Structures are given as C-alpha cells and as structure tokens.
Amino acid sequence: MALTKGFKETVQARAKRDPEFRRGLLTEALDCFLSGELDEGKLLLRDYINATVGFEELGRMTDKTPKSLMRMLSVGGNPRADNLFAIIGCLQAKEGVHLSVMAE
Template identity: 60%
Template sequence: MSLTRDFKETIKARADADASFRAALLSEAVDLLLNGEVDAGKLVIRDYINATVGFDDLAEEIGKPPKSLMRMFSAKGNPTADNLFAVLRHLQQATGVHLAVAVA
C-alpha cells in the first residue's frame, strides 16, 4: 500500500496545526535520548527540526552550517553535548515548547 502524502509533509502539517503534537514530538525525542535510544532520538529531533524551524534557520541561529546539523541528527551523526543542548535550547525558544526534568 502506498502513502498518499509524504511523511515529512504530514508531520509538518500536524506540527503547524497542533501545539500538543509539537510538544509530544520533542518530548519523545528527549525521552528516547535519555533511555539510551540515541539513534532514534536523533531522528525524531531531525523530524522535529524539519517540521518546525527548518535546518537553515536553525543553523543561522546557532552558528553552525546546515549540512553539519543534518549530519549531527542523522542515524550515524554524533552531536557534541554543546551542540545538542544549543539545538534543544533554540527549538524550545522558537517553537514555544518548553521541557522540564522530573524525577520518576
């Protein structure tokens, strides 16, 4: 069965229309990272970036080339802690989704 709409377009349309979806997507990405599923977490962050601010705007804001950011958030990418947290900080500011840490 073929998809009728491109996955990226579907995620972007939903993220544009639904603030709770944006929050859930970013929260899921960070949960994956914290639970040791780093590759999956990076890919969800990549989807979040594509659906919200885009790599070009993000790159301009944090002072990194867009292609470097794309590589960082690929399955084989390896962002430094500085880069990861700079991206998360900007994504929170730009999209209005703010994460908090809680002890479970």
C-alpha cells in the first residue's frame, strides 16, 4: 500500500524530533528481517531512511547509487547480504546505536 504524503510528512516530522521513535523504526525493520518477514522489513527500512538520512546521503555513505538502494529495498528487490548489512551498519553509525541479537 502506498503511503499518503500526509502520513510520510507526519513520520518524518516525528523522526526529526524523537530519537526513540527513530530507533524504534530501525529496530522494527531489523526484527522483521530476523523473523523472516523480508518484504515488511525492506519497507520499514525504506520508511526509516526516507524519514531520516534519505537515499542521497545513504548512497554517499555506502558508495551505492540512491536508485540502486531504493530498488534493493523495494518489495521486489533482492539485496545481497553484504549490501543489506552495509546499509544497516551505516544507519546504526548515523543513529549512534548498536543493535544486537539476543536469544530468548
């Protein structure tokens, strides 16, 4: 489902002022990947990127074109593990967090 402009602006505004919200978006995306919900994880990661650094800056950080990054994180995209982990690593560094996995 496509997001409306109003919804995107609301998410971006909240992400700009609320670091906990930003970390929650990033964490939720990674939780989806770990749970096998790859399409949902890619879409949440796209939302996080759009609300925070943007694809232009992420492209500079990863040395990938913004268009390639957007394609990787689309529903039909199929990012290689090295590309996905490079993206996640850059986003963690930019956000100033280190996410880890714990067994329950």
